[in-house]
Amino acid sequence: MDKNRVIIFDTTLRDGEQSPGASMNLEEKLKIAKVLEDMGVDVIEAGFPIASNGDFEAVNEIAKTVTNATIAGLARATKADIERCAEAIKPAARGRIHTFISTSPLHMKYKLQMEPEKVLAKVVESVSYARNFTDDVEWSAEDGSRTEHDFLCRCVEAAIKAGARTINIPDTVGYAVPDEYAALIRMLFNRVPNIDQAIISVHCHNDLGLAVANSLAAVQAGARQVECTINGLGERAGNAAMEEIVMALRTRADHIPYTTGIKTEHITKASRLVSTVTGFVVQPNKAIVGANAFAHESGIHQDGMLKNAQTYEIMTPESVGLTRSTLVMGKHSGRAAFKSKLKELGYELGENAIEDAFVRFKDLADRKKDVFDEDIVALVDDEVLRSNDRIRFVSLEVVCGSKHRPPRATLELEVDGETKQCESTGDGPVDATFNCIKELVPHNARLQLYQVHAVTQGTDAQAEVTVRLEEDGKTVNGQGADTDTLVASARAYVTALNKLLVKREKTAPQALSA
Incomplete structure (x- = not known):
């Protein structure tokens, strides 16, 4: 060697x-x-x-x-x-x-x-x-x-x-x-x-x-x-x-x-x-892979970058696989362009997975003015990684606001292949949504964390929600992404529940290493 x-x-x-x-x-x-x-x-x-x-x-x-x-x-x-x-x-x-x-x-x-x-x-x-x-x-x-x-x-x-x-x-x-x-x-x-x-x-x-x-x-x-x-x-x-x-x-x-x-x-x-x-979100200022690792807001830094990138960047974004394209996809983009973009972003998917992701992409493009690489990454990861889950999100409708008390959620899930629906209320729209999930999939897990952040900028940005659940000392994280924060919240909670089903099977030995 x-x-x-x-x-x-x-x-x-x-x-x-x-x-x-x-x-x-x-x-x-x-x-x-x-x-x-x-x-x-x-x-x-x-x-x-x-x-x-x-x-x-x-x-x-x-x-x-x-x-x-x-x-x-x-x-x-x-x-x-x-x-x-x-x-x-x-x-x-x-x-x-x-x-x-x-x-x-x-x-x-x-x-x-x-x-x-x-x-x-x-x-x-x-x-x-x-x-x-x-x-x-x-x-x-x-x-x-x-x-x-x-x-x-x-x-x-x-x-x-x-x-x-x-x-x-x-x-x-x-x-x-x-x-x-x-x-x-x-x-x-x-x-x-x-x-x-x-x-x-x-x-x-x-x-x-x-x-x-x-x-x-x-x-x-x-x-x-x-x-x-x-x-x-x-x-x-x-x-x-x-x-x-x-x-x-x-x-x-x-x-x-x-x-x-x-x-x-x-x-x-x-x-x-x-x-x-x-479900572990990377902190924005994390070295190499954080969202701000190659971002420059200071005027002095921006001026230096325009003159020579090496003034403030000791490595190139491309060297770690980061693309810097902005709007390259939209509602008029076809399957070929979408497939090419997936390949550019490092995804090698089967035809069925590409078709499923493309349907969600078109839906996203109809709702969102600018579609960024980060949006496609969030969309594809959320879709592809959940393909074999026992619990799958189908639809959500929420009525809330100052004139609608208490907030009411109507949720539809697919549980082990069977479609189930329920209606529930809560202290807020998120609480009402989560109460629906608890009714459709009974469990005793406790919500430890509920966190929302925007995938990209703008009021039409996709929300990426992280949910952490704890049950009998076992902790799981789930993530979900959507332009509708409530839908993203439901997806995140469902993802966490699916992980909890996996976690229930694990009984780690007492002595874990290094």
Whole structure:
């Protein structure tokens, strides 16, 4: 392997899905996996097979579908976990078992309730057992950044000797700072005698906002695999954002002379897809993929941009797959033009899906004066990703206003193929709409978040609504888009309910990793 090549290990489908509300169904995971493969991601961590039948199926199907990337599954240091993981990745052209155990004094004492020597024995036992199923075994020292150096060196040496070819040193709780973390990686290179037989990997969380900085510092210290997620998705404050790491390496090659195999022009598409699937809206000022990342309002900045874009842009929008077209589609646009636009935006859809999306596009164009790329992205994502949902939105009519008290909603849904209709009132039009949904699909979920933002500018802009529901400790997010905010709200709530049906099947193990 090229000594300056950094392996990109994407864990959006595993660690990213551990974010409260970020549950994904099989179809959604397959779509994201395909986008990751097209991007050139080296390793896709597809899930935690022992967690549930749904997780096992997702890893197994991705292993059957993806051919260019290595497919990894996560396993605790137990034979049952490892066997389940091995079975899930079995169809993969290249499969990896990623096994882990905590090594910090805090975790060993309170989480594992095990003595260090027993942990060390578990490291050897788990890696050796995993090697019975594949030559590609990765071992992680959970809470590695808070592990005593002597013990960490012993564990790393033992894991490599047992057959691990990738050693991951996670900053599990986002506690490290860049110079300290880089020193930790250098220490391992200096003290572990067989370190040259493995690739050193890093997996950084963002609790102090340092995940990307720590990852890059580790690369400079010798790490050659970075574990990351699209949009920085992940539990608590998230993981290191893949798009930031990749673009930092590309933009500052003069200072960080390392390369990846990522086709950066796919970044925006991947970011939008993950946002739509999970319901996690990307903040406007997010680096690389935020709505304002290439926007300039200051007069001084605009003047500089007009003279030379490099005055205020250190990378081009096109380099991350962002198009800058304004009005290019309208109500007179035909199927051929619409199909061409979808291809330009990175969508490869079947004829039936294109026809369904085209019908919604024409409806949108009749209601909206200017149709922007962002409108089409919101429309297509909302339509295509919901194709296999058990609950589908059909129609909504609301009567409200100062002269109509209380507001009244009439809603029609399709539930498991059966059309159902109801009428309900509420404190406001949104409340009335949601009461209708509760009547048609009875549930005890609690509304945690209701958020609206405009996809584009103008009073006729599509509203994109995010709804978060919580039931028995399980949290899900749903998104919906429409020029009618109430319709978008109904779509978002229905999407969240569909995700809740998936989430009910998941019973994650107690010990989740890094």
